[in-house]
Amino acid sequence: MALGDFSSRLSFPRKRESGPSAVTGSLDPRLRGDGSIGASLAGAEPALAVQDLRKAYGAHTAVDGVSFTIRAGECFGLLGPNGAGKTTTLRLSLGLVAPDSGTIRLAGHRVPEEAREARRHVGVVPQLDNLDPDFTVTENLFVYGRYFGLSKREIGARIPDLLAFAGLAGRADARIQALSGGMKRRLTLARALVNDPQILFMDEPTTGLDPQARHLIWERLRQLTAQGKTILLTTHFMEEAERLCERLVILDRGRLIAEGSPRDLIQTHIDPHVVEVHGEGVAEWAERHARRLCRRVERTGETVFCYDQDVAPLLADLASRAALRYLHRPADLEDVFLKLTGRELRD
Amino acid sequence: MNTRAATLFRAPALSLRFYPVWRRNLLVWRKLAAPSMLGNLADPMIYMLGLGYGLGRLLPEIDGMPYITFLAAGTVCFSTMNSATFETLYSAFSRMHVQRTWDAILNAPLTLDDVVAAELAWAASKSMLSGLAIMIVVWALGLSTTPLSVAALLVVPLIGLTFGALGLAITAVSPSYDFFMYYFTLVITPMAMLSGVFFPLEQLPAGFQVAAWCLPLSHAVALVRPLLLGNVPAGIGLHVLVLAAYAAIGFYAALVLFRRRLLS
Numbered sequence: 053m054a055l056g057d058f059s060s061r062l063s064f065p066r067k068r069e070s071g072p073s074a075v076t077g078s079l080d081p082r083l084r085g086d087g088s089i090g091a092s093l094a095g096a097e098p099a100l101a102v103q104d105l106r107k108a109y110g111a112h113t114a115v116d117g118v119s120f121t122i123r124a125g126e127c128f129g130l131l132g133p134n135g136a137g138k139t140t141t142l143r144l145s146l147g148l149v150a151p152d153s154g155t156i157r158l159a160g161h162r163v164p165e166e167a168r169e170a171r172r173h174v175g176v177v178p179q180l181d182n183l184d185p186d187f188t189v190t191e192n193l194f195v196y197g198r199y200f201g202l203s204k205r206e207i208g209a210r211i212p213d214l215l216a217f218a219g220l221a222g223r224a225d226a227r228i229q230a231l232s233g234g235m236k237r238r239l240t241l242a243r244a245l246v247n248d249p250q251i252l253f254m255d256e257p258t259t260g261l262d263p264q265a266r267h268l269i270w271e272r273l274r275q276l277t278a279q280g281k282t283i284l285l286t287t288h289f290m291e292e293a294e295r296l297c298e299r300l301v302i303l304d305r306g307r308l309i310a311e312g313s314p315r316d317l318i319q320t321h322i323d324p325h326v327v328e329v330h331g332e333g334v335a336e337w338a339e340r341h342a343r344r345l346c347r348r349v350e351r352t353g354e355t356v357f358c359y360d361q362d363v364a365p366l367l368a369d370l371a372s373r374a375a376l377r378y379l380h381r382p383a384d385l386e387d388v389f390l391k392l393t394g395r396e397l398r399d
Numbered sequence: 400m401n402t403r404a405a406t407l408f409r410a411p412a413l414s415l416r417f418y419p420v421w422r423r424n425l426l427v428w429r430k431l432a433a434p435s436m437l438g439n440l441a442d443p444m445i446y447m448l449g450l451g452y453g454l455g456r457l458l459p460e461i462d463g464m465p466y467i468t469f470l471a472a473g474t475v476c477f478s479t480m481n482s483a484t485f486e487t488l489y490s491a492f493s494r495m496h497v498q499r500t501w502d503a504i505l506n507a508p509l510t511l512d513d514v515v516a517a518e519l520a521w522a523a524s525k526s527m528l529s530g531l532a533i534m535i536v537v538w539a540l541g542l543s544t545t546p547l548s549v550a551a552l553l554v555v556p557l558i559g560l561t562f563g564a565l566g567l568a569i570t571a572v573s574p575s576y577d578f579f580m581y582y583f584t585l586v587i588t589p590m591a592m593l594s595g596v597f598f599p600l601e602q603l604p605a606g607f608q609v610a611a612w613c614l615p616l617s618h619a620v621a622l623v624r625p626l627l628l629g630n631v632p633a634g635i636g637l638h639v640l641v642l643a644a645y646a647a648i649g650f651y652a653a654l655v656l657f658r659r660r661l662l663s
């Protein structure tokens with residue numbers, strides 16, 4: 053997308069792609085998804101297919117007629133504000149909760165009827181950490197592997213690679229309380245890989261992490277997709293979805309309101325140029341000038357957002373107004389998200 | 400709505416898959432609780448010895464035995480009950496609610512039924528340890544010298560299962576640790592007073608005696624006390640049946656309530 057030159061009176065450094073490289077390590081080929089299974093899944097069976105899923109809590113419908121299909125090997129995003137129904141959708145898909153109606157197929161199995169069998173092929177990174185605080189890093193992996201019926205020898209053979217992948221090689225015997233938030237998340241990711249799953253469910257994997265820790269998780273997720281794993285990621289960070297997901301759906305109040313690749317969604321739903329304006333008298337300027345010069349104008353508090361195909365007239369007008377400060381940038385997924393789900397607060 | 404009810408009330412699906420969860424609890428116990436076991440076991444011993452010898456000196460013989468001998472059987476049952484109750488209230492609640500250990504397990508190919516069965520088996524295992532420790536003291540002090548007293552160790556796990564199952568049902572509806580206080584104050588402590596642990600049931604007014612025979616602990620005591628004296632208990636079948644019925648109903652109620660709490 054050629055967006056022309058973006059000028060700004062505020063200097064915002066552009067997002068940096070690369071993560072910190074202090075910790076390296078990749079999964080041993082033995083740990084990767086079985087090539088033959090991956091190949092056959094890629095041809096025929098989707099990793100996850102949900103059809104017309106519905107789940108109500110009392111009078112409140114948490115998931116309201118949701119359908120989507122995740123192809124084997126892709127990174128798929130489930131986006132939505134708080135309370136949109138993301139976690140409920142994951143719990144339904146894992147067979148932990150029975151839907152009021154709708155059908156689910158996970159890893160080739162009917163859910164919830166064959167949920168136990170399906171979960172053998174899935175790794176889960178839950179929204180809230182639930183590592184075992186009474187065990188060390190290594191013990192957590194051993195104990196969790198046992199839940200999958202793996203032997204001590206099988207788990208032991210995987211542990212060095214899992215620890216290296218999680219950047220925890222030097223912390224094998226550390227207590228959980230001694231780990232930082234980022235380390236805990238990485239250990240939870242390693243734990244989700246202990247059964248060598250084809251599919252990973254990740255519920256807001258980077259919420260609450262600092263940028264360094266977040267970039268490291270993103271880096272690891274890219275490695276996993278490169279190895280052929282399927283990832284279902286929920287997030288409310290648009291930047292995360294834009295970077296990682298090949299396709300995504302946006303969920304709001306239990307309903308699916310958009311679906312596509314990040315690029316398609318931006319092209320379909322929003323004008324390519326955004327000008328954010330704030331400063332003394334911005335409200336009056338928005339009413340008298342912005343609405344005339346620009347196709348779509350939105351306000352949140354003291355900031356005005358202007359969207360259009362061509363913002364040259366708007367920029368020319370702003371150039372003559374010393375009291376107003378502005379930022380001209382390309383539209384991103386967050387703009388789409390806010391347009392579709394609204395700007396009011398969600399709890 | 401019907402499918403939801405069917406999901407909640409379906410029969411327990413039991414299998415050996417509970418084992419890794421039971422084993423997890425054992426590993427934690429070996430790491431953390433084993434060193435403090437002495438503390439946990441000292442408590443009932445001190446009561447038994449203090450009351451038994453101290454108070455016992457003031458008391459006449461009860462049914463032809465010294466008070467300490469009478470109290471020994473009560474203590475075996477009481478401390479087994481307490482052990483299973485503590486484990487399924489405080490420890491299980493901590494694993495379910497505070498640490499979310501159960502959530503992690505449920506993401507693996509295990510079901511809630513497996514997890515609840517594992518908690519029950521674990522509570523019975525721990526209470527077995529309490530019962531065994533008291534029995535060792537009882538034998539060491541010569542309070543029971545009959546070979547038949549070994550059979551008390553068969554009753555102990557049944558007591559553990561019964562009170563473990565009842566405790567789990569309470570945990571399933573508990574909003575916080577504070578709730579467990581009510582269970583102890585309103586259920587466990589009165590039951591200990593009504594069940595012939597500290598004094599013979601016959602001391603109670605007739606109405607209370609009828610109530611006492613509805614409580615599982617009375618039936619546990621009715622099995623263990625004769626065994627420590629070398630007698631085969633009268634009405635074994637009935638006592639075992641009452642304990643087993645409490646265990647089965649408690650376990651099923653716990654399952655339904657946990658399903659409602661965690662899976663809906």
Ligand SMILES: Nc1ncnc2c1ncn2[C@@H]1O[C@H](COP(=O)(O)OP(=O)(O)O)[C@@H](O)[C@H]1O
Nearest residue numbers: 109114132133134135136137138139140141663
């Ligand atoms: N067990 C439950 N009981 C009652 N309401 C629930 C339950 N789980 C989720 N909800 C409600 O369903 C909606 C969706 O929740 P959730 O799936 O957790 O959203 P998200 O993960 O997108 O933030 C919320 O309004 C939430 O309050």
Ligand SMILES: [Mg+2]
Nearest residue numbers: 138139140179
């Ligand atoms: Mg959520």
